[in-house]
Amino acid sequence: MNFHDLTRQLQRQSESKIVLLVADGLGGLPMKPGDKTELETAITPNLDALAKRGTLGLSTPVLPGITPGSGPGHLGLFGYDPVVYNIGRGVLEALGIDFELGPKDVAIRGNYCSLDEEGKISDRRAGRIGSDVGAKLCKKLDKIEIPGVEVFVRHVKEYRLVIVFRGEGLEGDVHDTDPQRTGVEPLEPTARSEGSAKTVEIAKQFLAQAREILKDDFPANFLTLRGIAKKPDIPTYEEVYGTRSAAIAVYPMYRGLARLVGMDVLDAGQTLDDQCARLEAAWDDYDFFFMHFKYTDSTGEDGNFDAKVKRIEEFDAAIPKITGLNPDVIVVTGDHSTPSKMKSHSWHPVPTMIAADNCRYDACDTFGEATCLTGGLGQFPAKYLMSLALAHAGRLEKYGA
């Protein structure tokens, strides 16, 4: 019996409400020995108040030493073992723009790029064209026809797009065509395994037509294909946890992840205030809310320690709007660490807390990496956060007599 067999069997209906607050890339590092991390530096009276009544810990997103992307990071938080459920970037992007992926679909993230006269990439993001330009080009590419498959081209944002091939016998095991650097030609699509030969063939035809269509659209005169993938077969939140669940996330990828596990995706607006207002408006309609805050990650990736501190304080300031709704369980965590010092995601365990009336208190009265290390949840795999949240919400029966 695996983890979800257990939660399926033990589901208990309840009026209780759970809010999962994810500050993306929350965990950090001090810039030098003896200093504090971003979270420890930030002044966070509201998070600290939760820490006083909650139980803290450090969650490991995937496995020790493994740095997760946002997909695996969130799947872990949602209770899906990210080593078992491997989700391609193309799938995430498609889900994030409300594209309904079916079982015959291969989804691809596209990036418009600039080619010089020799056909070499001079800019991997096509001079970061505006969304208006990107959208117009996608309309042109969407007209591409390839015998035997349906082709969908949808704009995401700026230079980013999604391409979907729908047809029989398509697999997603194909290498990216983005060479990850400039001064070289885009790569030809190649299969990682035999079953994807047809997808490679379709991709080649698609790229040949696209090259012709875009040839006069410098700086966006070509595109690269990344994260080519099929949608994995993943059970829904409703099925495995028995919750009516909603996501309130500004960025497409996180909405896509939530949709993948069957959450309703609500209009989140653009700001934390918008998100909190949406949470309040939808309060009676759902049992479980996933709210995502992006900027703790993006500031960390920029290597901007002070900005990350400020974003954490902004996140903290929103907490009273959430606690004011009296959720039975609040979980605060990140999908991974993004230390400003490293300017990237990292493998370091993530500060995590659960606040509920039936918490076993620990000695922690602030929320930070060092206190979490001494917290009552210990160090634990992120994939168990959902069973902990459900338990604190009275939503799991006793296992066995």
Added chain:
Amino acid sequence: MNFHDLTRQLQRQSESKIVLLVADGLGGLPMKPGDKTELETAITPNLDALAKRGTLGLSTPVLPGITPGSGPGHLGLFGYDPVVYNIGRGVLEALGIDFELGPKDVAIRGNYCSLDEEGKISDRRAGRIGSDVGAKLCKKLDKIEIPGVEVFVRHVKEYRLVIVFRGEGLEGDVHDTDPQRTGVEPLEPTARSEGSAKTVEIAKQFLAQAREILKDDFPANFLTLRGIAKKPDIPTYEEVYGTRSAAIAVYPMYRGLARLVGMDVLDAGQTLDDQCARLEAAWDDYDFFFMHFKYTDSTGEDGNFDAKVKRIEEFDAAIPKITGLNPDVIVVTGDHSTPSKMKSHSWHPVPTMIAADNCRYDACDTFGEATCLTGGLGQFPAKYLMSLALAHAGRLEKYGA
């Protein structure tokens, strides 16, 4: 996808260097309540300096409560689940004397023993004969011929030898013939499972010939067979981690273990000084170095608390020679605990630290069992030490988008 599928997929090439320092049997116990362990008693300024800039923890070699032999202990440190990869003692001994084991080989550790007039064992180690005598007897036994297989007999040290049967249809699932006590006859070889019937037959023929050949060589007038085993199918370090890896170990078994996972085995000399000199000489040729120090284990097995303390201090004194080479990551650990109080290996978790620039600091500023318990690595399975080391060395890509 298993752990090594993940590391295979995420390998990143880098100039970074990792040194894994294994002080065998490092973990200990106080001799009485309230006292310190061997490691805590030892004066270790260099290890403590690493602790200040590193992250500490306690590693569990196999599973809680399971006391590992050296084989499983090291396999865990190397990132191979020791419950999955089970390596027979005979295989280790053969690898340790540079015997190249092939897929048709069954390797056996032999011990010369003394039989009395009644054929009962009077000394399980043949009066600890010198290596000169042992070597001569092995030359005699190496002449044994058995139809259908090749037989190799190689001397190891003193009363110890290795026997290899090479042929079709040989399996290694055969009980030891060493009864583990004196005053009784050696046991007959017997199969633990059907597939090993042929090996049992060959072993019986070998022992019959050996009895005749050795009959006038008291105190070494017979031998017992132990650790009968085939080489497991184990992926190499280069394949799973992408590192050029070298072992600097004085004792054969540890060289054998390192060779088993594909490390180059360097001439380690006889002392820690020799080992450090070899490390420096080979510095440019490898990415990963495994350096083994035996005497923390042997003094623990002797029950000599003070001697183990001294050996730990000797180990500490070598640290500056290693840090002087500026490795990107230093890992210090043991393959298991060997508390002097118990005079044996034990199951107690092992003091472990990783020192690197991107460590998340913890409050630990000395290296000992009590500080490791509060360390940032927490308590973790030893098999994840390699992914942690690779992560700190920048040698793993992000998992997923």
